[in-house]
Amino acid sequence: MNDGMLSQEEIDALLNIGSDDEPDETLHTNEVESLTGIEEDTLGEIGNISFGSSATTLSMLLNQKVEITTPKVSVIQKSEIKEELTFEPVSIQVNYIEGFTGNNLLVIKAEDAAVISDIMLGGDGISPESELTDIHLSAVQEAMNQMMGAAATSMSTVFNKKVDISPPTIKHEDDGTIFEEDAYVKVSFQLRVGSLIDSNIMQLMPIKFAKELVHQLLNEPAENETAAAVEELEKPAKEVEAPVAQESATEELPQYLGNNMNQNNPQVQQAAFSTFNQVELNQKEQRNLDLLLDIPLRVTVELGRTKRTIKDILDLSSGSIIELDKLAGEPVDILVNEKLIAKGEVVVIDENFGVRVTDIISQSDRLMKLK
Template identity: 60%
Template sequence: MMSDMLSQEEIDALLNGTASTENSEQTEHKPQVEDFLTSMERDTLGEIGNISFGSSATALSTLLSQKVEITTPEVGIIERQRLKDEFPHPYVAIQVKYTEGFSGTNVLVIKQADAAIIADLMLGGTGENPEQELGDIHLSAVQEAMNQMMGSAATSMSTVFSKRIDISPPNVSLLNIMEGEGTENLPEQDLLVKVSFRLMIGNLIDSKIMQIVPLTFAKSLVSELINENASSESSIQETAAAQEATLVQEIKVEAEQQTQTQQEQNVQPAVFTNFETASPQLEMKNLDMLLDIPLQVTVELGRTTKTVKEILEMGPGSIIELDKLAGEPVDILVNNQLIAIGEVVVIDENFGVRVTDIVSKKDRLKKLN
């Protein structure tokens, strides 16, 4: 009879095996951001966050009289049913609804301890020993700080999307998902996009502030921004084509009028000098009328080609490698036309360029044409 009973080791092994199976199933079903957002969509959402929260950091810094930094965001996907895994501790949720420009909601989530420091600073404290229990007055202070942040972010987004964007006053509530508190202010959609920023306020806070939006709303932002850029480019091309067609038509009409006038008055057409066969004296005579016109002189150290992603990833301290070797001659351009070759020199405390080679006079006249 004793042989039919399981030992404690066998019971533990069975329990561990079950837990491992459950953990593996959870891992397998955990959504990955690349399954729902392309690399371009993630970069676009990150750039929108960079621009909007960059201005928000300035507004918050002025409000708190502290240095505020909000760093480059990270974009991820979370399921609503797994919010307790993403936010296991007490947080403060700030819900904002768009009243103009967009139709959707945006929720900011910060740790309750960070909210307490912000509230203490808003109420005239130092932020070093804030009250951890947030009362109505503390939540009101946090609400005003977030209102200033989101208002500044909406202004920046208006510039990005080329239209007026306005928001409702933020709704602030305590968020404790483990106890089911405050979840009513979170988006109801099953799939949510989480954009996490590193938030640093003086020496008081080095934490995260997270932006939660529905996946459908995030995709609509990306789509509208891309379509807006495409429409602007198409509009510019269409305008340029229309202007070109109008100019061609005007030239054609003017040429016909001149031809008709010449025929009526029996006037010989003007003969213009060919620069390729003109004598030096005649060339200088023709150039006398142009000698006082200012031209833009540019010295080109080198060139390179970068992708949009590489440009967006640039920051202070980034190094751009050019297509020329150190000490190699530089190009001297006049009105974006290559005129001469030179080498870089130092004159007192300023840079200069010594001309080492120059294109022929005939080629220069062609480039000025």
Template identity: 50%
Template sequence: MSDLLSQDEIDALLRGMSESSLHEAISDQDKDVLGEIGNISMGTAATTLSILLNQKVSITTPIVSVLKWDELPKEFPVPYVAIKVVYKEGLDGVNLLVLKKEDVEIIADLMMGGSGSIEFSEELSELQLSAIQEAMNQMVGSASTSLSSMLNLKIDISPPEAFVIDFAQNAEEMIPELKRADEIVKVAFRMTIGDLIDSQIMQLIPVDFAKQLVNAMLNSTLSTSSVQEKSEPKTSAQESAKTIEKTVKSEQSKKQQTGASLQSFQPKKEEKSERVYNVSPVQFESFDEEEERRYPENIELILDVPLEITVELGRTQKLVREILEFSTGSIIELDKLAGEPVDILVNGKVIAKGEVVVIDESFGVRITDIVNPSNRL
């Protein structure tokens, strides 16, 4: 009997070693930390997307798994839309967001002011890719801000790039960084948008970058714990993830504690004695301004999200033949009278009225009226 191994036995040993090293690369504790990072950052991104689409958006329930590059075509058998995010500062790596093509078409339609009830096409247009790229740009920006707060790092990313990807054909050309990594962490989230979408949005992260995220999170958690608790730092990844979650919710806890302390306060009873009291009518302050300034408790999560402000002088409608007759010097009559307040729009929504002023050599707008102050968000 020969002592040499057959090719089948060699292949089986290599597969066993590969699977063993794959499981050692990302432990269950690391998966818990990655899930917590994704849960918090995607929660912030969902808030931003909700504002953009004017729909209720929920991105929850992260499920973390580890894949080999060769397994991606089986996981994603049809063409998907990928958004590539490159980290330039604070972290060094690539993150890939993956969405179903049908979900992208609905989001793009909502971004362009539609209802989301559409007939799906075979291919995405450049306009649809631009719309989803802008939506993801806003989402990833707010998620990076949240991640920066969690890790106590200044994080900067390149503008996200959106493209259609087929993992069985052009994935190696589109995302060579993941091909070189070979081992990839997939974080899948359930995403619901109103009653239009109930699907998944997925993150694909190279294992090396995933380990970098875990180490940054643990280091941040340990330093926070040592300063606040002045005790021996915890090394468990699960405990570290829970500490981070508590830190993010600290402001809400402080407010609840303050409310409880006010409720528990009871004035001391005055001892019976002959005293003269000055009695006067009670005058209460007006709470109108306070009501206008009452924002959601988690508003700080999106304070750094950039919004586009537009001042609209007026509008009009013309026929195609009239537009074709335009030439240099043509005058277009608008639907507003001279001196009438102009509209101030934020991301296409009217929030205020104003009057045009001149500041040095530039135009400006002085706000004269706030439209629906309670609905500005």
């Protein structure tokens, strides 16, 4: 303009430019935290181990072959999650109550949840009901409870400390409270259940919690504790070879199923036996004895027993729970050729079950039992 004053259009243009610049600065200051390559690999390995155990548990529950692919780890914003939910979601939230402080969220398709619930309730999973009722959601919740319980047991072994979870909570629809964080670490994998399910599952955890898992696994104290646990596992074999009186020491023990009975200051006495090597035998007798020692015997570990009526047996189906006559943490029976010879406590070594012998009959009584 000739008078040197700005027109209203020019003033509006200047104001629009200023308003456009401000959000860019805000976006830069609120940039989402990312993961390093080591953190992604570590979280992927944790997911691979824990979900491997979960797959085994789910296979037993559904009586179907269950396969889980290698997890993929990435960071995802809250807005991006909603864009990925192109299906009807069912979410299961799990809170850690011991070992860690945090939670994670599993998101599966409603149609997959319907298949799982149908099998849990005695169906074949081929033609499940399209509508998920409260009883169907309860069945899915129980399946996920056992799956995540198995995952927590695996994490106990990995982190060399007790890890426990609260019963999971399940939601069928997003009521605005499912995704509370601005960003999550997404662990996605492919789940295949026989020929019934072939789809993706997402595990979402807060970034802070994910980084804490990586920190606890990779720091040096955790490695020292793991070495101490391995040494403790090898300790019984060493004591049998050369029993030496030792003072009480606080050492990390393997993960126990249930409550470990009498694990503090157990009274252990070394029994003295005469060995066959001390008996002088001729060549033929020694050869016969060697043949006897090579005879294979069936060793069975019995968790417990129960009695049920014929009606109860006929009513059993996949997912049924049978209560045994033993309390959690009680010693299990160790039988050789169906004869009771020892008692022990169940431990987890890597991903396998084992039994630590806590009480055993004398060698002569063992020989009598084997007649």
